[in-house]
Amino acid sequence: MFLWGIGNRKPQSGERNSRRPEFYRPPHGAFGDGAFFPTASATPWLMSYAPEINPARSVLASESATATIAREPLRAMNIHHLELFYYVARHGGISEAVRNIPYGIQQPAVSAQIIQLEESLGVTLFNRRPFSLTAGGEKLFGFIQAFFDGLEPMADELRGGGAQQVRFGASGTVLRDHLPELAQHVRKKFPNLKLTLREGHQPQLEAWLQKQELDLAVTLLEGKPPAGVNSLPLLKLPLVLLLERSCRLTSAEELWKRDKIEETLISLPPYEAIPKHFQQGLSRLGIDWFPRIEVTSLALIETYVESGFGIGLSLAIPRYRLSARIRAVPLDGFTPVTLAALWPGKTTPLVQAFLDELRHRSQGLTN
Numbered sequence: 001m002f003l004w005g006i007g008n009r010k011p012q013s014g015e016r017n018s019r020r021p022e023f024y025r026p027p028h029g030a031f032g033d034g035a036f037f038p039t040a041s042a043t044p045w046l047m048s049y050a051p052e053i054n055p056a057r058s059v060l061a062s063e064s065a066t067a068t069i070a071r072e073p074l075r076a077m078n079i080h081h082l083e084l085f086y087y088v089a090r091h092g093g094i095s096e097a098v099r100n101i102p103y104g105i106q107q108p109a110v111s112a113q114i115i116q117l118e119e120s121l122g123v124t125l126f127n128r129r130p131f132s133l134t135a136g137g138e139k140l141f142g143f144i145q146a147f148f149d150g151l152e153p154m155a156d157e158l159r160g161g162g163a164q165q166v167r168f169g170a171s172g173t174v175l176r177d178h179l180p181e182l183a184q185h186v187r188k189k190f191p192n193l194k195l196t197l198r199e200g201h202q203p204q205l206e207a208w209l210q211k212q213e214l215d216l217a218v219t220l221l222e223g224k225p226p227a228g229v230n231s232l233p234l235l236k237l238p239l240v241l242l243l244e245r246s247c248r249l250t251s252a253e254e255l256w257k258r259d260k261i262e263e264t265l266i267s268l269p270p271y272e273a274i275p276k277h278f279q280q281g282l283s284r285l286g287i288d289w290f291p292r293i294e295v296t297s298l299a300l301i302e303t304y305v306e307s308g309f310g311i312g313l314s315l316a317i318p319r320y321r322l323s324a325r326i327r328a329v330p331l332d333g334f335t336p337v338t339l340a341a342l343w344p345g346k347t348t349p350l351v352q353a354f355l356d357e358l359r360h361r362s363q364g365l366t367n
Contacts, residue, residue, distance in 0.1 A: 081117035082140075084110050085125060086148045089141040091211075093131040100213055102196070165194040166350055169205045169217040172297055177320075178218075182361065186353045193350075201296070202273060209344050216351050218358065220273040221340035228344055232355055234362040235318070235339040239278055240328040242266075242305045242312035252331055256285055264310030266301050267291035273337045278313055281334035302326060318365040 087097035088110070098107050118125055125137035133141060170179065175197055187193045198205075198214065205217040209229050218234070225231040241252055255261050267275045275291065282289055293309060295301055301312040306325050315337065316328060341358050343351050 077120065078113075078117065081113050081120075082144050083148065084113050085117055085137075085140065086144055088114060089126065089133055089137060090145075164190045164192040164350060165196065166354065167196040167198070167213065167215045168354075169198040169200055169208055169214045170219060171201060172199050173299060173317075174218050175199055178361070182354070182357055185357050186350075189353050190350055201268075203271060206342070209342055212344050215343060215348070216354055217342045218339065219342065221338045221342070222273050222276070225340075225342055229342050230344070230347070232341040232359065233338050234341060234358055235365065236336045237315040237317060237339055238336045239274065239281075239331040239334045240314055240316045241331060242302060242314050242322070242326050242328055244305060244308060245325050245327055247311075247327075249329065252329055255289075256287055261287070261289045264293060265289055265291040265313065266293040266295065266304050266310045267313040268296070268298070268301070269294050274313060274315065277335050277337055278331070281331065284333075 084097070084101075084105075087101050088094055091097045091100050094107055094110050094114070098105060098110055101110075114125070121136070121140075123136040124134055125140060126133045168175075168179065179195075179197075183193065183195060198208065200208065200219075202219045202222075205214065205219045206226050206229065208214045209217055210226050221231055221233065243249055249255065255263075267278070270276070270279070270291075279290075291313075293304060295304065298314050301314055302323060304310065305312040306323050314328070316330070322328060339362075341355055343355075347355070
């Protein structure tokens with residue numbers, strides 16, 4: 001078991017203390033067959049003649065018995081590795097962490113550096129599938145969480161409370177058609193404004209707000225906002241059906257009079273507010289009509305209607321122009337949806353500036 005080849009090392013010409021060192025062999029079976037321990041006279045010989053031995057490793061190990069020649073000084077933990085582990089622990093896995101780290105980094109790079117951290121500590125920090133922190137991971141995350149959570153507030157304090165960065169979330173339509181002009185007005189008050197944008201729909205945006213991954217979101221709101229999230233209602237948006245310009249239907253009532261609606265309904269997924277309100281309205285009328293095509297944006301609904309794939313469910317958005325090949329039919333008696341601004345925690349001066357501008361713009365649209 002012991003590196004006996006070192007014990008047989010031949011002395012070189014001119015070397016001192018070239019006498020073979022002595023080794024003690026314990027009783028048979030005490031530490032396994034073939035185990036040898038160096039005597040006191042052999043230790044200096046080992047240190048001078050075996051520099052290739054890694055001093056951090058035990059050269060004698062058998063079950064509960066370990067003898068170590070020397071101990072390597074502990075290395076300081078890499079702060080970047082700790083930062084990556086913080087995001088992994090906070091967001092529940094490496095892939096989710098990569099999506100939330102505020103700078104570009106690939107998943108393999110995060111995995112490799114987390115492994116380096118685990119190897120330097122000699123402990124597994126989390127179970128991969130399914131994700132869960134180990135006892136060691138829980139202890140380390142509890143130790144570093146306050147530090148990394150407090151970095152942005154500290155930066156804001158050092159800037160004199162004048163942080164000019166906001167993480168904004170909304171649908172693609174809002175980000176494309178409304179936010180640029182909105183941000184230009186806010187920039188007049190905050191010249192160094194920096195935006196971090198995330199596209200998503202209501203359930204995603206609400207989850208990001210609750211995890212404080214967004215500072216502000218504009219999305220549809222059903223009832224009360226989630227716990228810990230504030231809301232400012234902006235607009236009531238009526239539901240409409242989108243038809244090809246050549247379609248002969250003139251009103252939704254013509255569909256409701258049929259025994260069965262044959263046309264394909266194109267809609268957002270059923271967990272969104274728009275299809276929920278629509279199905280509730282159909283239920284009151286005693287009508288069954290469910291989507292055959294589900295897409296992830298109102299823009300895609302327009303695209304498929306324009307291409308002749310069916311009738312789309314959408315919203316009447318003030319000052320929004322539909323394609324010349326599409327027309328909208330109102331859905332009288334259906335409950336409109338509410339567009340609202342949502343934000344977590346206390347309102348910062350920058351978020352308040354966005355809220356004031358959103359309120360002003362929504363009032364202008366309704367008037």
